[in-house]
Amino acid sequence: MLTMIGKRLMSAIPSLIGVVVVTFLLTRALPGDPATYFAGPSATKEAIDQIRKKLGFDKPLVEQFVRYIGDLAHGDLGTSLTTGQPVATEIRNRLPASAELTLLGLAISISIALPLGVLAATRPGSWIDHLCRVTTTAGVSLPVFFTGLLLVYVFYFRLGWSPAPLGRLDVFYSAPPTVTGFHLIDTLIARDFEAFRSALSQLVLPAGSLAIFSLAPIARMTRASMLAVLASDFVRTARASGLAPSTVIVTYAFRNAMLPVITTLSMVFSFLLGANVLVEKVFAWPGIGSYAVEALIASDFAPVQGFVLTMAVMYVLLNLLIDILYGVIDPRVRLEG
Amino acid sequence: MKRRDFLKSVSGLAAGTMLPAPGIISSAKADARSESLLVVSEGGPNNLDIHGVGTNVPGYEVSWNCYDRLISHEMKSGPGGVPYYDRDKFKGELAEDMNVGDMSVTFKLKKKAKFHDGTPVTAKDVKWSLDRAVSVGGFPTFQMSAGSLTKPEQFVVVDDHTVRVDFLKKDRLTIPDLAVIVPCVVNSGLVKKNASEKDPWGLEYTKQQTAGSGAYKMTKWTPGTEVIMERNDEWVGGPLPKIKRVIWRMVPQAGNRRAMLERGDADISYELPLRDFQEMKANGKLDVVSLPYTNGIQYIGMNVNKPPFDNPKVRQAMAYAMPYQKIMDAVLFGLGNPMFGASAAKATEVAWPQPHKFNTDMAKAKALLAEAGYANGFETTLSFDLNFAQVNEPLCILVQESLAQLGIKATINKVPGANWRTELTKKELPLFTNVFSGWLDYPEYFFYWCYHGNNSIFNTMSYKSAAMDKFIDGARTAAATGDKAAYDADVKGFVDLAFAEVPRIPLYQPFVNVAMQKNVSGYQYWFHRRLDYRALVKA
Numbered sequence: 001m002l003t004m005i006g007k008r009l010m011s012a013i014p015s016l017i018g019v020v021v022v023t024f025l026l027t028r029a030l031p032g033d034p035a036t037y038f039a040g041p042s043a044t045k046e047a048i049d050q051i052r053k054k055l056g057f058d059k060p061l062v063e064q065f066v067r068y069i070g071d072l073a074h075g076d077l078g079t080s081l082t083t084g085q086p087v088a089t090e091i092r093n094r095l096p097a098s099a100e101l102t103l104l105g106l107a108i109s110i111s112i113a114l115p116l117g118v119l120a121a122t123r124p125g126s127w128i129d130h131l132c133r134v135t136t137t138a139g140v141s142l143p144v145f146f147t148g149l150l151l152v153y154v155f156y157f158r159l160g161w162s163p164a165p166l167g168r169l170d171v172f173y174s175a176p177p178t179v180t181g182f183h184l185i186d187t188l189i190a191r192d193f194e195a196f197r198s199a200l201s202q203l204v205l206p207a208g209s210l211a212i213f214s215l216a217p218i219a220r221m222t223r224a225s226m227l228a229v230l231a232s233d234f235v236r237t238a239r240a241s242g243l244a245p246s247t248v249i250v251t252y253a254f255r256n257a258m259l260p261v262i263t264t265l266s267m268v269f270s271f272l273l274g275a276n277v278l279v280e281k282v283f284a285w286p287g288i289g290s291y292a293v294e295a296l297i298a299s300d301f302a303p304v305q306g307f308v309l310t311m312a313v314m315y316v317l318l319n320l321l322i323d324i325l326y327g328v329i330d331p332r333v334r335l336e337g
Numbered sequence: 338m339k340r341r342d343f344l345k346s347v348s349g350l351a352a353g354t355m356l357p358a359p360g361i362i363s364s365a366k367a368d369a370r371s372e373s374l375l376v377v378s379e380g381g382p383n384n385l386d387i388h389g390v391g392t393n394v395p396g397y398e399v400s401w402n403c404y405d406r407l408i409s410h411e412m413k414s415g416p417g418g419v420p421y422y423d424r425d426k427f428k429g430e431l432a433e434d435m436n437v438g439d440m441s442v443t444f445k446l447k448k449k450a451k452f453h454d455g456t457p458v459t460a461k462d463v464k465w466s467l468d469r470a471v472s473v474g475g476f477p478t479f480q481m482s483a484g485s486l487t488k489p490e491q492f493v494v495v496d497d498h499t500v501r502v503d504f505l506k507k508d509r510l511t512i513p514d515l516a517v518i519v520p521c522v523v524n525s526g527l528v529k530k531n532a533s534e535k536d537p538w539g540l541e542y543t544k545q546q547t548a549g550s551g552a553y554k555m556t557k558w559t560p561g562t563e564v565i566m567e568r569n570d571e572w573v574g575g576p577l578p579k580i581k582r583v584i585w586r587m588v589p590q591a592g593n594r595r596a597m598l599e600r601g602d603a604d605i606s607y608e609l610p611l612r613d614f615q616e617m618k619a620n621g622k623l624d625v626v627s628l629p630y631t632n633g634i635q636y637i638g639m640n641v642n643k644p645p646f647d648n649p650k651v652r653q654a655m656a657y658a659m660p661y662q663k664i665m666d667a668v669l670f671g672l673g674n675p676m677f678g679a680s681a682a683k684a685t686e687v688a689w690p691q692p693h694k695f696n697t698d699m700a701k702a703k704a705l706l707a708e709a710g711y712a713n714g715f716e717t718t719l720s721f722d723l724n725f726a727q728v729n730e731p732l733c734i735l736v737q738e739s740l741a742q743l744g745i746k747a748t749i750n751k752v753p754g755a756n757w758r759t760e761l762t763k764k765e766l767p768l769f770t771n772v773f774s775g776w777l778d779y780p781e782y783f784f785y786w787c788y789h790g791n792n793s794i795f796n797t798m799s800y801k802s803a804a805m806d807k808f809i810d811g812a813r814t815a816a817a818t819g820d821k822a823a824y825d826a827d828v829k830g831f832v833d834l835a836f837a838e839v840p841r842i843p844l845y846q847p848f849v850n851v852a853m854q855k856n857v858s859g860y861q862y863w864f865h866r867r868l869d870y871r872a873l874v875k876a
Binding site: 045047080081085 | 369370373375377382383384389390391393474475476478479544545559560561562563584586587588589590592593596597599600602603753754756758759762794
């Protein structure tokens with residue numbers, strides 16, 4: 001197991017190097033000039049040159065790259081010009097916000113999609129199968145920012161059930177001391193139940209919009225994979241042997257149907273992490289997606305490079321985790337590995 | 338289970354977790370709400386110090402409220418009775434007395450003035466701060482130079498509580514330039530302690546902290562999310578502000594900002610689409626203030642060095658072809674001052690901005706084009722800054738449509754905000770729309786930047802004319818020496834010339850719009866167009 005993890009991590013190194021080089025070159029190839037942008041609305045040519053010099057953009061590209069690599073080796077991702085903070089700190093502060101939102105969205109999505117998919121597969125053509133089809137089609141065809149805006153309009157503006165879409169906590173609560181960076185967990189550790197409630201109610205709508213969007217792939221994949229497994233020989237054998245239907249479905253069929261579902265889950269998760277930019281914008285969520293997009297608009301290199309690198313590392317780790325999960329679910333994968 | 342029952346139970350569950358907020362708020366928090374002002378806006382500061390590298394406009398708002406200057410402006414009654422800063426009247430902020438001499442001005446500091454950390458404000462701090470502003474480079478140094486403040490030697494410590502600013506030359510803009518945001522007074526002792534050899538002015542420190550003596554001090558700043566500022570109860574710059582705490586949250590979605598205003602969750606906001614402002618004005622639930630930008634104009638610019646716009650006849654034809662009124666109605670929803678269509682008999686005023694005499698007249702435009710040899714039109718590109726697409730895009734489409742009637746095929750070129758300034762500095766765009774607005778409200782200031790042959794970045798048309806330069810330089814000299822007759826003649830001269838040669842076509846004077854709850858009062862308009870919390874009151 002450990003050798004496998006080691007091997008996988010080693011093989012990720014070339015791709016990470018590639019990511020570093022490509023993002024560096026791409027950000028430099030962007031047409032904008034950060035010096036002119038940050039010199040402000042009324043800068044003279046000299047002022048712009050002064051700023052360019054201060055930012056080190058007057059040096060040749062190779063020198064900039066060497067300096068960037070040197071900083072990277074020390075764990076320094078540079079400083080964002082738009083927010084004025086070190087990129088590493090910003091990502092460390094913002095990643096938990098995105099992760100909490102995405103994980104909760106995914107959890108809601110799984111808890112609805114899996115049962116829905118399984119039920120739809122066991123009773124194809126029934127009302128629940130149609131329900132599955134309708135919800136997934138509707139969910140995937142509504143763009144996620146639209147669902148977000150609609151939810152805000154209905155639950156905040158019209159009904160007033162939900163708090164103002166103002167990020168992770170109500171304005172008048174202070175954030176709990178950081179332990180995990182997840183407000184739901186940190187507020188519980190701090191035994192601040194009012195803040196927990198506030199954090200949860202802030203999370204419901206954005207996580208809900210993400211869940212609606214990600215329902216479709218999970219439910220459809222569960223249904224398809226379950227249908228295939230239910231039609232296979234060993235299920236027929238199990239049924240013929242007189243096992244209870246619940247045992248057949250949960251123990252035998254479901255476990256075997258899980259492999260493609262896990263693959264889909266990993267894809268959905270990484271997709272959500274990147275795609276929740278829009279949800280973050282709608283709900284003023286201080287996550288990394290909106291951070292990266294804002295930086296890109298301002299041609300602010302450091303955060304874009306930091307963001308891409310973080311995402312690359314996360315994808316590598318995620319894929320590793322999924323591979324390990326495969327082994328847990330299906331022993332055959334372990335032997336081949 | 339029926340589908341409907343299922344849906345019902347799901348929405349019931351969701352509702353259970355979303356109990357209305359007021360029910361769970363303890364009384365301490367309710368008090369906090371009534372003493373705090375919740376500001377929501379699209380963007381937040383990237384630096385709390387206006388002397389910093391690349392500080393953005395929201396950063397100016399923090400600087401304005403957290404730092405003091407030697408002097409500030411008095412208020413007068415502006416359009417619609419809204420308090421409007423008075424260009425010509427100054428009052429002391431840190432200075433209790435200002436004595437203008439022939440070639441210098443002397444300030445006596447308020448003896449009780451203290452920085453947020455309790456150290457007294459001395460003449461040494463003032464000198465250090467002004468030295469810093471003229472030395473750090475970039476925007477602050479540029480802004481100081483606009484008032485002929487360029488050398489540290491100009492700032493002299495007379496004694497602990499007296500500072501003298503020497504003039505390099507006579508310039509009417511020197512005193513007003515000491516009342517803009519840039520020459521703020523920084524706690525030199527505190528900042529020097531946190532400076533390093535690489536960063537002698539301590540810019541890294543003040544980027545994150547406010548080290549001033551202003552009415553508010555920053556207590557928490559989460560970049561891109563929120564800024565919290567608490568009142569400084571020891572402030573001596575003016576009457577103690579009514580608002581104890583300002584919570585400024587960034588809400589990128591304009592629709593959500595409006596929803597929060599209408600539901601009463603946010604107290605004050607700006608940067609909304611003009612249509613929203615117009616609707617909010619109409620439904621009357623909120624107070625909406627709309628005031629013209631000082632010394633600001635949105636215009637269509639033309640590159641006068643390249644054909645076809647090197648021909649004044651073509652430029653005049655363009656000025657007749659602009660769909661002025663349509664822009665006022667469909668793009669601005671009336672939230673702007675027209676800068677066109679003055680009656681032919683009207684005499685030129687000694688003022689800026691003032692409307693020109695062009696009107697939409699396609700027949701005249703056609704005739705002028707034919708005279709210039711472009712009877713069949715030509716092809717060009719019309720560029721705009723995507724950062725202000727809300728106004729720029731519909732505006733450019735209307736212009737495009739109008740030009741098409743003359744056979745002019747204008748392709749629209751949307752330039753991303755990050756590139757816009759780069760494109761402008763290159764001075765190659767043939768046709769574009771842009772806004773210029775000067776902090777200092779003087780005609781010759783506007784013309785110096787926008788029409789003078791020294792070709793600053795704002796002379797986006799690369800317009801050069803010896804006659805124009807003579808008028809502008811003449812007006813500056815006349816203003817400095819107080820020669821009113823010469824000044825009036827020169828101002829009228831450059832305005833007339835600008836309208837005759839039309840290197841740029843003024844369209845309208847934009848409005849700054851602010852929406853606030855009915856219980857919020859005291860809004861003041863400042864040249865920088867950001868909020869001044871010190872005057873705001875929440876009932």
